[in-house]
Amino acid sequence: MRLLRTLLPYLLLAVVLAVFPLVAPVSVVNVGVYVLIFTIAAVGLSLLMGLAGQVSLGHAAFFAVGAYTQAILVTRYDWNLFLALPVAILLAMLLALVVGLPMLRLRGHFLALATLGLGIIVTIVVRELEFTGGTSGIYGIPKPDFGGRVYNTPAEYFWLLTPVVLLAIALGNKLKNSRIGRALGAVNDSEVAAECLGVDTFRLRVKVFVLAAGFAGLAGAFYAHWLAVVSPEASNFPLSVSFLLMVVLGGLGTIWGAFTGAVLVEALDEGMRALIPQIIPGASGEVQLLGFGLVLVLVVILVPGGLAQLWNGLVRRVRGEREDPGADESETPAALGAELDDLLAQASPPPAGSAVLSVQGLTKRYGGVTALKALDLEVRAGEIVALIGPNGAGKTTAFNIITGVMPPTEGSVHISGQDVTGKRPNAVAALGATRTFQNLQTFTSTTVRGNVMVARHLRTKAGLLAGMLGLDTGEERRTAREVDGVLTATGLQQHADRPITALSFGQQRQVEVARALALAPTLLLLDEPMAGLSGAERDHLSLMLRRVREAGLSVLLVEHDVAAVMALADRIYVLDDGVLIAEGDPASIRANPAVIAAYLGTGEDDDQLVRSAAVQVEHSDGGDQ
Template structure:
């Protein structure tokens, strides 16, 4: 299978661990066609099912729809935001109790009560999520578990919520003088909500927010340096998932007519989690498929186990339930939807003709290299005038315990120049980059980017000041295509949030513009032949170019490049050098860390040298190359006998 052919399969289903987005290309079009086809089938099924099935099956399907809503919210939280919740039933219970209290004690209409219930639950989620989403891994899981337990205990002990008896006599949905209490009508109401929520979730996962959170799950530090406020986005998805759980809880209360503390039980939270995982976290469809499967399995075991094992009690049914679920998780680790997607992708790849992949190289340097000119590239209206200092570092220090990794470093980088930053291994170059870009807070000193003091600020704040960086150790978004990686770099230059992304139409024009600009930069870096290929499948050197294209997508005034030529071929290195000259001619400020001293000396206007965390030299390349301290730092040789390039 060729690289291009494989892209069609892998871009569709690269990771079973969470929802991912591929920007543009054939894979995205295929996914869109599948989603439309799936929605058409689902809508047809929703319309026809109550007309064909028995009342008992319809009632079971109503509950499958209720739990699909809650599982969909949990799927967004886990698959999109990468956050686990073991207390999600707590939000379902808040929605159910709020709706029940408003309809029974305050005689409010069920629809109005449901809207208020969703609002109350989302406000609660914002209050709860603000502190606990700062936790990671099992600490977050335990915090959400504690939240669910608190809700269950309060519901069980508080007289206002009916105590152990709960709340009875909850009114059915009533609209325009008609009470909707028939199972078929309840089915249509609940599944209409499921279809609507599914469309909104699909749009969200396929747009700016989904792309950003997919990047966060691949490499949080890289996403942050591209301007993604990871905490804010995760909180928004947490609140949205709680809102969907509240819709489910309100539906549950008005369908059953009673609610008690079991609505917040840990077992229900686990069941919702199983629905999301078994269905598949790689797609929003997984929650719906998982909810149908789990509810159907539960009903089937309840009906048939007593026939197989006469006198069997509920424990036998739970054992059968567990066995089937364990088998499903072992043999379908990505869930039912991922398995179907992989199968469809492989079958489609066999039918598509193979397209040979040609080699590529950086194309930006070709037009003016022959004349020695560097035509300006990526000019930006509003960029500070050439010669303006866009990076000012003063007295910068960073200590790790007793280790002084950076010591009293001063540095200045102006627009329209390239400053080389060199030094032996372990000199502190990458550490300095990490402090400047906000990855590490300094112990002392100041960092000013674009006129704003930013020392100690998070990386997304530094990116907002129009500073972008690459990494010494690659930080590629491995679940995305090349274009998808570069599209994340447009995050700060686009505006669609959760609401606009979910509605899709307001964000459609913006998404087309993002895709077009991402593809332009991909072509500029000579990656057009692999634009829709998974970035993780590219050779090391070409992944370097993806990082550079992604950084340029932010439209920076300051570009921080950490060993960008490592792994590149000779032709690619020459092309990248020409690209950097053209970016400098366009007024960009570039700080370049590179071990290829000859390349740095040829490119840089000024060079700073670090050794053991200290700046030991700073000036024109010719001055630095003859500096005795620099020669000794690199070679440990007598300055009178040696120059940086070789013997004197």
């Protein structure tokens, strides 16, 4: 039954596409051919924009590379269609790899402008080179001829493209629901959280950028055979805008939306061709492009989720479901069972008492402001260490440096004996250290289960190709079982299939902690994990952290709830204004006058006391203050 539900949309689309040329006028079938060609390119762009969150304004550049390569090989070198096709795809992907390595280090509108520049460069190159036919392009590209048939009519070519489009959509959907797809979705939701769970975001972006170019190259090759001519217009900006509009109109992140978006954009294109000259006599293609831009703006403002948003809303109304069921703030967390011990046993902590985290001389300056000054800190295996201090004391700055979110100005960080100073968060996570965040960094596009599944990224191996081809079935089933175990272990099983945004703030905090534990880390860094939790939820988290310590794992805890810190921590470090003013066990910290002054003092004597304590700690070898 589940397999039937999965295959049903493809079967329905296959029937519609098979029947369409038989009932539609030839002129409409001709438009349908362009819809199918552009759908292939739009699937790739949907993966790039919807999953990886990268906006490309130069997607037509890869489309043109595929078209020109195919045209040159079959006309000038008499290559067979099927021999030239993989070469056209590979050259488009090679270009994407070469330009993607530097370009994908950019973000946001900078990347969009860079891809726009790429499209302009490709257009100029093919227009100026004699090898590519200059402004005239390449003519005489033959129609596909194989299996005893020549695909030279709109109906024949439409049927030829149908299985290719179905396969492209199927591959895109398989990738979206795979390990790589989950990681890409997580990067789009919160790049820093994904990296802290071990996702190499830059490498993933390059891979999906190259893959998207491959889809565009394939579409370009079919475009060349259908049109029988390839000119510089195949790489121009209006075509890139059309691809962009297809993805946005269909719904970002929905592979099916690439097809529906292509249908609507081509219908809109045909409508504008007929309507605009009647409204504005003598109007050129630039006016039509202006119309596309207006539609794009309206979609982004009125229906940011595209047709997918409208469809999902309709389905929910038909089923009588609420769009946001809300959260039950009064729910008591489920009890922690033996499953938690099984989860913690997956980690490989060093012998008790050995250093898991060693920080020396950690300093961070922003111009003339010193946010953190010469911090020395150590966390040993099987202990909970707290880092406390007033707001703005530098605690989160220290966390960000330790986990690789930002580089230090001075100092070093060692995890399990390895120097990770200045390394990216995914490298830190690979050594068994992960974190939660002061400001929630959940993956809002998925469920509680989806959030936790991302945390198993380092524990799984299936790559992009395996995900697309469905070769990861066994690994996916095992991961699903492991995630169920994590959710049961952390008392979140009852929320497994709820959207993360439907949970209360405190419950989302718990999901962050569960997600971090799902990595099976040796060092857990928690940034104010009790903020927003109810009394029952705090007790639940405290019990969980004690179980973590008993399993030999280490915890570095930033928390404003001093009572909870005193009850949990084995040792405490106290920061004030970026400077370490005290370090010791809870009893000594509780009685330390410098700590009391840092939290409660307001007078000049208190300030002098804090400064004196900082100087003493700075010139001592450590120990209680």
